Amino acid sequence: MTGSKLPLLNNATRDLATFAALLQYEDLPRSVIERIKTSLLDSIGCCLYGLTLPWTQRVLAMVDEDGGKPVASLWRTGRRTSISNAVLVNCTAGHAFELDDIHKESILHPGSIAIPTALAFADRAGKVSGREAITAMASGYEVGTRVGNAATMSLFFRGFHPQGTSGAFVSAATAGRALRLDATAMQHALGIVGSQAGGLMAAQEGAMVKRFHAGRAAQSGVYSALLAKQGFTGIVDVLEAPYGGYLSTYSDAPNAARLTDGLGTEWETAKIGYKPHAAVTSIHAALDALTYIMQSNGLHANDIMHVDVGVSAMTHVHCAWPYRAQGVTAAQMNLYYGLAVTAIDGVAFVAQYHEGRLADPRILDFIARIDACIDPQIEALGPAFRHAARVSVMTRGGITLTHEIMNRRGSNENPISPREIEIKFQALTESCLSPRDIAQIIYLCERFDELDDISELLALLAAPRLH
Template sequence: MSSTTPSLLEGATRTLAEFSAQIRYPAIPAEVIERMKTSVLDSIGCCLYGATLPWTQHVQSMVEEEGAKPVASIFGHGSKTSVAGAVLVNATAGHAFELDDIHKESIVHAGSIATPVVLALAQQQGGVSGKTLLAAMTAGYEIGTRVGNAATMELFFRGFHPQGASGVFVAAASAAHMLGLDAVQTQHALGIVGSQAGGLMAAQEGAMVKRLHSGRAAQSGVYSAQLARRGFTGISDVLEAGYGGYLSSYSNKPNARRLTEGLGTVWEAGKVGYKPHACVTSIHAALDAFAHLIREHGLSPSDIARVEVGMSPMTYTHCAWEYKAQGVTAAQMNLFYGLAVIAFDGMAFVAQYTPERLAEPRLLDFIQRIEAHVDPEIEAMGPPFRHAARVAVTLRSGRRFTHEILHRRGSPENPLSPADVEYKFRHVVASCLTPKDIERTIQLVGRLEQLDDLSELIALLAAPRAQA
């Protein structure tokens, strides 16, 4: 079967590997570089806050027990371990609280994977410049998101978590670039890591393991690049193989041409968006549309008899399941809980997703007033509008108000500015860094391309926090 099944796109893995290996800072468009710098800052914030959370600390304690050669720092703790161990912990931290960046088409949060990988390898190697770091970041984003694009939303509908599946290619390409692998070695790194892809979406309904998908993706990418450097071989056509390849195995309806379409002229790395809310991206438009109606009409929760939300099939499947107070992950992935905290708090950020809030009686009562459905018009708009939402609020008085948002705040179509991301960073790390260190981190990332050495930035991230 394997030898007779046609390739989905002949030579695609080789083409991506060649492109990734030759990416250099001067050839990357200025706007992509700026996006990568914004992603570095955003991802650092996610990692530092995530390092304070119990699920990350479970992973950290396991890694520390292994006693690996200390070459790369565990963020926020002051200790060192192997590169593979450090990225397992730090990338778990990066995805630990649903704050990390998102590439809409691929459904990959590349920053929480790529940033820990490139910083760990930079620390191990020493003397790495900011330009080298940014080029490796760009390689990881570009390759990983293209793989996710080609897998399409069908990968998600099959029950796989894109972060743990397509995310491994972010890590492998970033690590291969940092290690200076040539095109053939990079192709093998991709061919190795494709066999490590995984992550099941059922984890969203209460398990800590969803956070680990990011850490394991990062670790698998590091291992794959390190093995490829030693001459270990992978599946040379891992992406396009008609039988047993990544796309043919993980997606019911892959679109292989998205792997290489516009390669070198259309930069997927420049299409990253950021999160203003500490929850799954798919519900952000609904939260903002509801918040708009509350502000616009001066509503209180007691005024509201019913909330109706129309959305895409993807968001409905992903987020509109019956809410049960079964953990922070479940709350962050759930539409109904998110709308309830908007009703009472006007926001859905860190304080709204603490364990003591999850079964709050007034929130559970309000959830009973919310209805969700697939909106046929949004469905007809297709995948580019999978985050769109139409919200209708009916008051106890009988009055009814509606509002729709087609592109969520923070998406490339409705972007957060670098200043907005900086504002988010300051608030996320307020409990992790001193005011002085917050300012210095922002300064260093802001001129990342001018840095000849990253040791000061890494030291700021590595320093122990009280929470650790």
């Protein structure tokens, strides 16, 4: 009988909840604090750009119609709503254009969930210090990524989107810490949110709904924490339950030990990476390998006869499906489109994923010259190298040129600098912020841990956008 099975890991939900509830700023290593501050700027930039996009505007229109107690801002609108509705919009915006931060093992983008959630609660509370907000964010980052780690890539291969599933735990822990739930209430918050986790990966092949997964996960986490504060109960062993628990249901091959391995000493938050390209993380190494070959040899797109790409099985399943012009999401998730637009434009950022480019004959012609396969050598390296790529280019002159990248640019192993994050922020926000406001947000994020009151930053985010 299912009831006789042992838990996957004794007291795992309780232990994670206790950690999140009791976490103090003083417990955080400097590396975690600095990573959260970098993610703060990066995530705000992603959100502010994402708020300008049509799919986020549709969510915003629904929330405007729905109403809500005006306690938290809908960023760059000058309007306020409930915390749950604010995070639905702001977190959808954060995941709206494949630009948000990434934790490789968990396959999560915690910044687009944790940061708007923590700031929404700070908005409602009034005077909140940067240190207190950082602590709430770190609680969400740490709990959510550990849940994703334990679910393993099996969750993805089963067809679930980690952002909508494991991401719900990011928000629940963030919200619970912002509300200062005790350990028991935090355990119930996690137990409630586990029943709300959801998101299907088929959304990547032509739908707006993938963007919504981050917003819905955040809203579910907020509901869960608020319900737990009211004494509403959840599944107290939601993560480790042998039947109907999160890991036993969503994953065919869970690794429950990853829930608490090194808890409080090995920080998953310090492993967060960032995106220089406006595309799914799994193809970044391939894009950069192609760029390296072309720049090193003075090649243009017309000089290339054929491109062969070797990737991990995960990347192949995720991104190497036949490209069809069926929407921006599909283009951003597709290996062939990303390589083609990189070859032609030399970059894969915002402009390259405009609706008007998706069926460009030059792009479609170049896609016909690309083959992708699972590279057995990369696959043998295991999940830690699932983003690796080996690219071979055959020129029209009959020369074959090969380059491989094992750790993508922007990853924890191959990081980009804080200055590069600032440049990305400026590029994303120049259409919706004045130069003065851009500079001030950068300044406030740099000094976020020193701020006794983050109201100035919240006010800048709340103000109506430039037209």
